[in-house]
Amino acid sequence: MVWQLPLNRVGHPDNDLSASQDGTTIRRSILPGGVRVITEQMPGQRSVTLGAWFNVGSRDEADGHFGSTHFLEHLLFKGTERRTAFDIAGAFDSVGGEANAVTGKENTCYYARVLDTDLPMAIDVIADMVTSATLDASELETERGVILEELAMNDDDPGDVVHEEFTAAVLRGHELGRPIGGTAQTITAVPRDAVWAHYTRHYHSAGLVITAAGSVDHDVLCLQVMDALKRGGWDVTGSQAPVSRRDPSPLSLATVEQDIVIARPTEQAHVIVGMQGISALDERRFDLSVLTAALGGGMSSRMFQEIREKRGLAYSTYCFGSNYTGLGTFGLYAGCAGAKVDQVQDLMVKELEKVADSGIDAEELDRTKGQLRGSLVLGVEDSGSRMNRLGRAELTTGELLSLEESLARINGVTSHGVQLLAQELSERTRVSVKVGQFS
Structure with a gap:
């Protein structure tokens, strides 16, 4: 429903x-x-x-x-x-x-x-x-x-x-x-x-x-x-219609390729590399959820395994997507030693490009979907999460998915859809930001 x-x-x-x-x-x-x-x-x-x-x-x-x-x-x-x-x-x-x-x-x-x-x-x-x-x-x-x-x-x-x-x-x-x-x-x-x-x-x-x-x-x-x-003195007697939602049309915004370095006297450097993502109303938002989870959404994710478990280069590394009406961002994050930041950044980008080149196999797809399904169900077990879900649906998308429909949308994600989205994102203009002490 x-x-x-x-x-x-x-x-x-x-x-x-x-x-x-x-x-x-x-x-x-x-x-x-x-x-x-x-x-x-x-x-x-x-x-x-x-x-x-x-x-x-x-x-x-x-x-x-x-x-x-x-x-x-x-x-x-x-x-x-x-x-x-x-x-x-x-x-x-x-x-x-x-x-x-x-x-x-x-x-x-x-x-x-x-x-x-x-x-x-x-x-x-x-x-x-x-x-x-x-x-x-x-x-x-x-x-x-x-x-x-x-x-x-x-x-x-x-x-x-x-x-x-x-x-x-x-x-x-x-x-x-x-x-x-x-x-x-x-x-x-x-x-x-x-x-x-x-x-x-x-x-x-x-x-x-x-x-x-x-x-x-x-x-x-x-x-x-x-x-x-x-x-409170507000007039709530008339037949005034609610304020309209924002125009859901995707926005076109040029991004300039940049490598931003901000010097700070920190023990650990922080790096994000990413690009424009997709809007909050994009039909591929469930594909994005699977992509972000597969890349950096848990201990079995690609970035966690490659950067932390295999190489010991970072304690925290994850992938994220921020979605707004008309625009979005997509990023790969890690915290590591300043001397290792370029290596870590290259490894994060390579994991995205691997998905773009080869997709994800059936076992990884099933595991990631299971993670998302469990997170979704656990996340709506308290009244605060449900209150937030109602508000964001009313203001942003104009539709409220039932729990069953949300789970069905997750289950409907295919490896091919995830790969196509990864290809599109990996071809977009990239921005990297590094904060820390590098000398």
């Missing part, structure tokens, strides 16, 4: 779509005002994970607003017209729950995990945060210092640096190439007015997606969301 997620139907909680899978029940409603609510009721659970999503990330920031999305994520926890920052934190601490937020390149999510009896509180607090944040000027300046410290911490981690520089190089010239958190320069420069403008432009009922998984009653949740948004 593939559940298509339309955007243009505005109705009431009792007119929504419904579907069931592996003992759970999924329901979706578009409420007045364009708010989307998607729930997955999981039998036997006593907790629920709630998420409030907006389809806005660092790629959506205008000049002069760089870093605003991440800045805003911090500031929504700093107080509203009804609550102080301590009130927000204390509301979740007092019931043993947890609340946090995450900013991505394409969306932002504010989430909480609580006992089912405390879900009304979680809805009220998160709705208060997204509708009624004050963005107090003094709190903003305090949080500016916190974010600068966060960026400094990330800059001290060579693993973070190599990934940021790789993405920036492969996607140079596109908004997706910018760092999610901004830079020290942009965070220092961004004024409160820019953050406020970003908030008022993107945070409204038609842009809001509520997802919940666990012990949740869909109809009750819809009513609670409506009441909470009304308390």
Whole structure:
């Protein structure tokens, strides 16, 4: 079963779509005002994970607003017209729950995990945060210092640096190439007015997606969301349609071949070599999953065996694909001694080229599929993973695959399909980034 997620139907909680899978029940409603609510009721659970999503990330920031999305994520926890920052934190601490937020390149999510009896509180607090944040000027300046410290911490981690520089190089010239958190320069420069403008432009009922998984009653949740948004002053009485998803068309972006070396006084060098990948909506994304797992997804993967087990050149080596709407990246990573970095890079590239030349045999294909199937099933056993799955499906692909359909898509991957994708990727312009001490 593939559940298509339309955007243009505005109705009431009792007119929504419904579907069931592996003992759970999924329901979706578009409420007045364009708010989307998607729930997955999981039998036997006593907790629920709630998420409030907006389809806005660092790629959506205008000049002069760089870093605003991440800045805003911090500031929504700093107080509203009804609550102080301590009130927000204390509301979740007092019931043993947890609340946090995450900013991505394409969306932002504010989430909480609580006992089912405390879900009304979680809805009220998160709705208060997204509708009624004050963005107090003094709190903003305090949080500016916190974010600068966060960026400094990330800059001290060579693993973070190599990934940021790789993405920036492969996607140079596109908004997706910018760092999610901004830079020290942009965070220092961004004024409160820019953050406020970003908030008022993107945070409204038609842009809001509520997802919940666990012990949740869909109809009750819809009513609670409506009441909470009304308390926040949002108009949720009209027939406004939800904000449209991004244009799924693949984007054409030229990549310049580069070999970037960043000197850092580290004990270990970090290297990524890669290229543009495929978009999040590409039909070959399951082929990509098999390719990344076969190359560097576990202890039996090609890179792990060749670089770590046979040669002892690295402790950590893996393959990854980052997929966004219209664009993606594909990379091979290793951490090793600076003197060995060129050798390790050559070995990683050779493993990709071997798949491009010869594919993978039946035994390797079956083993990799088994790894992916197990990871998928284990990954959806907690309510947080399911809440995330609902949100990303609603905002990005417009379809929600059942567990059975996802497993069928994995099983449908062929060695030939993996080989064709490896051939295409290996022929694309390559970028390598090395961070460490090389002399």
